[in-house]
Amino acid sequence: MAFEKIKVENPIVEMDGDEMTRVIWRLIKEKLILPFLEIDIKYFDLGLPHRDATDDRVTIESAEATLKYNVAVKCATITPGTVFREPILCKNIPRLVPEPTTADKSIELEVFNFTGSGGVALSMYNTDESIHAFAEASMNTAYKKRWPLYLSTKNTILKKYDGRFKDIFQQVYETEWRSKFEAMGIWYEHRLIDDMVAYSLKSEGGYVWACKNYDGDVQSDFLAQGFGSLGLMTSILVCPDGKTIEVEAAHGTVTRHYRVYQKGGETSTNSIASIFAWSRGLAHRAKLDSNALLLDFTQNLEAACITNVESGKMTKDLAILLHGPKVTRAQYLNTEEFIDAVAEDLRGRLPKRAKM
Known part of the structure; x- marks a missing residue:
């Protein structure tokens, strides 16, 4: 055969x-x-x-x-290791120099004036278009599964960055998904990441959790290891x-x-x-x-x-x-x-x- x-x-x-x-x-x-x-x-x-x-x-x-x-x-x-450039120093102030997009090669952005022996700075960005797509994908998934949706951020600390995620998710929900969710008996809610982690530990699942990248990496590995x-x-x-x-x-x-x-x-x-x-x-x-x-x-x-x-x-x-x-x-x-x-x-x- x-x-x-x-x-x-x-x-x-x-x-x-x-x-x-x-x-x-x-x-x-x-x-x-x-x-x-x-x-x-x-x-x-x-x-x-x-x-x-x-x-x-x-x-x-x-x-x-x-x-x-x-x-x-x-x-x-x-994931290949990133080769970091030496910081460009001007009057002992570390500066980030973005890749020039015009003929002007002298663009400089001051990050922070360290008064001590030195330090580190973090810079990151996201576009409204990307966050909107993330919200749409999350809500589409929740709708198909007939599960409630939670977005977790730390907008109490990253007020503008994480706050942007919170605001766009809420906007997408109100304008495009609220009526669909309510008709199905599900909902969308924003929660702080620490509150959401605590909730996940005592819950039995049955919801969609929209995490920002780092939070998602930590929580998914945590849950996977917990299950074996x-x-x-x-x-x-x-x-x-x-x-x-x-x-x-x-x-x-x-x-x-x-x-x-x-x-x-x-x-x-x-x-x-x-x-x-x-x-x-x-x-x-x-x-x-x-x-x-x-x-x-x-x-x-x-x-x-x-x-x-x-x-x-x-x-x-x-x-x-x-x-x-x-x-x-x-x-x-x-x-x-x-x-x-x-x-x-x-x-x-x-x-x-x-x-x-």
């Missing part, structure tokens, strides 16, 4: 990554995706060496392709229209495991977040294309992951939670063994056809 591959009518964008996640990404594609799907994958290598070789042009090209095809799946990538492992957390980036998405594992490239892998050692890296990046991206493709067979495949792929873990087949990070820090090698699977176990379970869930 052979598998009849499911035909995927429209392409998806694939963004490859770095280090250990690049290794498991390849295994997922080879063992869990290509054997079962007839699919056009638009491949972009976002590994750091290729980004450097193309002067990061490949990143722009992958984003443009995502806008064109609406669905992207992304492997975890390295960062290896279980997948991130879905949604455009305001709800049509275009990019899905990726929300953790890093697992450098420590990669160093062991490079030396030929055995690793036990949790691939579930990366597997779900593929499944959630493909599920969105299925919904856009009204492809019931593809949607069923994604559900079976996720169920295969869950069933394996519930039956005791898991990577070391999860086995430690079950058996304690003295877990033995017999109590967990290595990186490739886990993906093989998922593939075997998946094959048992999918229909087969007789060879012609």
Whole structure:
């Protein structure tokens, strides 16, 4: 008996990554995706060496392709370190010199006159257009899920910066979403970030939490670790229209495991977040294309992951939670063994056809 591959009518964008996640990404594609799907994958290598070789042009090209095809799946990538310029000193006052946009090369902006031995300054900006899009995406998500929406900021400290987020969210809600939310019995509310964190700890979920970037990074990692492992957390980036998405594992490239892998050692890296990046991206493709067979495949792929873990087949990070820090090698699977176990379970869930 052979598998009849499911035909995927429209392409998806694939963004490859770095280090250990690049290794498991390849295994997922080879063992869990290509054997079962007839699919056009638009491949972009976002590994750091290729980004450097193309002067990061490949990143722009992958984003443009995502806008064109609406669905992207992304492997975890390295965030390159920023090379900081030496501060320009004038009368012992540190100054920021922005990149000149005109012929005038003498533009200077005084940041702060330090009266002590020195210090640091923080400068950041956001556009109203970007904040408006963030608000639209958040409210669109809450509406689709039929869940209330909370925005968290620290506008008591960052009065103008965070206050701008608060004001624009409220404006978007009042002019475009309040009547829709109230008709559904849900609501939007702004809360201080510390109050929101306290609320999340005692809540049972069932709401959408709009976090600014740093707050979102901290809280999502906090919740993922509380539920077992960062290896279980997948991130879905949604455009305001709800049509275009990019899905990726929300953790890093697992450098420590990669160093062991490079030396030929055995690793036990949790691939579930990366597997779900593929499944959630493909599920969105299925919904856009009204492809019931593809949607069923994604559900079976996720169920295969869950069933394996519930039956005791898991990577070391999860086995430690079950058996304690003295877990033995017999109590967990290595990186490739886990993906093989998922593939075997998946094959048992999918229909087969007789060879012609």
